[in-house]
Amino acid sequence: MTATVQISMARPGDAVEIADMSRRLIEHGLPWSWRPERVARSIAARNTNVAVVREQGVLVGFGIMEYWDEDAHLVLFAVRRESRRRGIGTAILHWLEASARVAGSERIRVECRRANAAARCFYNEHGYHELSIRQRMYGGADAGIYLEKRLRGLVTPGPSGGDS
Numbered sequence: 784m785t786a787t788v789q790i791s792m793a794r795p796g797d798a799v800e801i802a803d804m805s806r807r808l809i810e811h812g813l814p815w816s817w818r819p820e821r822v823a824r825s826i827a828a829r830n831t832n833v834a835v836v837r838e839q840g841v842l843v844g845f846g847i848m849e850y851w852d853e854d855a856h857l858v859l860f861a862v863r864r865e866s867r868r869r870g871i872g873t874a875i876l877h878w879l880e881a882s883a884r885v886a887g888s889e890r891i892r893v894e895c896r897r898a899n900a901a902a903r904c905f906y907n908e909h910g911y912h913e914l915s916i917r918q919r920m921y922g923g924a925d926a927g928i929y930l931e932k933r934l935r936g937l938v939t940p941g942p943s944g945g946d947s
């Protein structure tokens with residue numbers, strides 16, 4: 784289902800809520816690495832977008848994307864449990880993908896836990912290909928999957944000997 788979703792850029796004051804959502808919804812069972820100070824650094828960073836969705840003043844979803852030379856990296860992404868399957872994750876992802884295209888990124892990379900069926904279905908649904916499994920990710924605690932979506936088509940070679 785596709786919702787009408789209002790996306791905005793995170794404010795410094797959102798760092799605590801985003802960090803708390805990361806601890807509960809993403810990093811559960813792992814050491815908490817996305818603490819408020821780290822999220823705040825991402826909000827302030829020039830090569831990073833932190834997109835959020837608020838409903839009735841409550842932050843219900845967010846996505847953090849970093850832009851590097853050729854790649855964009857979706858580093859943290861979650862929607863509150865009670866707000867899922869309403870298209871909020873899709874809206875955030877589309878917004879971040881559009882920003883990556885504007886930034887000139889060739890591809891978007893993302894990782895998730897192998898056991899995270901919801902995320903794997905979600906990313907596959909949005910054109911992300913599973914590239915490889917790494918057995919001991921997350922500090923050795925869990926297996927992870929690397930996924931990628933190419934934003935630009937492969938360059939097709941011209942006719943042989945055409946321009947030399």
Ligand SMILES: CC(C)(COP(=O)(O)OP(=O)(O)OC[C@H]1O[C@@H](n2cnc3c(N)ncnc32)[C@H](O)[C@@H]1OP(=O)(O)O)[C@@H](O)C(=O)NCCC(=O)NCCS
Binds near residue numbers: 862874
């Ligand atoms: C992954 C996540 C962000 C998806 O957010 P969402 O707002 O529920 O996603 P959407 O409503 O836009 O879903 C779009 C499509 O993705 C697929 N999908 C999403 N959740 C799914 C699930 N639990 N099982 C199977 N498919 C799923 C479906 O095809 C869905 O379309 P549909 O609802 O019409 O069937 C959310 O489940 C989440 O926050 N999970 C916990 C954190 C996490 O895993 N983050 C990503 C890895 S870091």
